[in-house]
Amino acid sequence: MSRVMHKEEEFIMISALQHYIYCPRQCGLIHVDDVWQENLYTTRGNLLHEKVDTDTYETRGNIKTVRGLRIHSYKYGIVGRCDVVEFNNSTKENTVLPVEYKAGKPKNDFSDKIQLCAQAICLEEMLSVKIKRAEFYYAKIRRREKIEIDEELRKITSDTITAVREIVDNKKIPREEYSSKCKNCSLQQICQPKLLNRRKVENYIKGLYTP
């Protein structure tokens, strides 16, 4: 990851990082070709975020809760929005805690953690603070879960930003590759992931009959 500061027109959306982890082609279709289609999973997520993204704040005791805070990092060239940021001034350190709302339950991959780590690095740059942890709120199981913003997660996040930037800057959408993720992908109709396999089989058969 280069340490040059990025211009605002070069910023990529934090959501692109999650799309990339889900499928690099999905990331390319959405962030290069501007393609988007709702499905059950995206609609559920959006409904939950509509409740959270309200640009408001409230104070309870020592904790100030800000909703829908817009965030960015010139160092990493990313931009997005936090569902919730809690500012706690009861401790010596004055902690800043990003909290991301999820409709489902914890995932096995890094995509959600990368999103939260990207939010943390934006807040660190904007507020000149160090953020050691962040939290998810999972609506399905109605539970908060802490994650550590450690060096390993920061490195994976930084590498993912570099990979997404390569797709977006070069406007090169990766090829389709059919996997179990395709059946829940909102872009399945547009992407036609089975076509490539079909083309491969057709070429193979053609090859058999071509001297």
Ligand code: SF4
């Ligand atoms: S349908 Fe499959 S290959 Fe195509 S974008 Fe979605 S997950 Fe990726």
